[in-house]
Amino acid sequence: MMFAEVINELKPAIYDWAQKLISLDDELISTRRNSQNRSIRQIVGHMVDSASNNTHRAVHLQYRKSPLEFPNYATYGNNDRWIAIQNYQDEDWQELVQLWKFTHLHFLHVISVIDPQKLKKQWIADKNVSVTLEEMVLDFPRHFQLHLSEINQLINITL
Template sequence: MKDIINAINHWIQVLPKEYNSMSETEISNRPLPNKWSKKEILGHLCDSAINNIVRFVKIQYSEQPYVIQSYNQEQWVAVQNYQGRPLGEILTLFQNLNKQVINIIMNIPAEKLTYLCDTGNTQQTLQWLIQDYIAHMEHHINKQILIKGHD
């Protein structure tokens, strides 16, 4: 878990610098009408944190396997209007939500990392879900945010 905490802390520090080095056009441009802008991708990462905070907490005390509730990612991004919000607000939200994720991870007793959750396709452990959280985050950061002109 220490590696995951370090990775999240890394992005809490680095991502604002990366975004602040980009032009407004670069962060707001949608490469295609049905694709998110870099600003909306950051909002999506906030939504992921919100949903996973709930999961990481509930798995620890709910009957196993805890059934993961999916969410409509497109609607979450649209309804919260990340595209129309100031970048600074979204960056602060990203940082604060991920500080909370770290707080939760740091306080999970080791034996609870083996607790099971039902993802809809399979059963996985809480530890797997936490690893998947950072893998998902880094996928979006490395494949869409940090490259010039994402698709």
């Protein structure tokens, strides 16, 4: 299976973290902030946005002309706009965690069925920066783990 390593790394983590996240109390998920001034709620929401945007890129890159012009939600502060506009801070926590879980599981499904002939197709990530479909998928676990590390740090802060 294509990207089996990525899937085998992330799938157990998604299930483990979904249980861990759901058990966190409201004060913890709402008040503690990371260096970007994001709460755990907002980090989880950002991860939903990331998985969703990457799913859309993976689909578009398989049938549209390369290099693909696709909005990069993560630059120029746009990811913070996404977090604010969607108001993850006030979303029902149980629903948000389920959305996080299933958005990531769906992304894993999508990458498991990518046409190998499309792996070198590119999207324009920024001025003078193009990323292939393969690079995007292979980089996803790093981004995923980065945000889980941020959440873990916030969980383990001793007040």
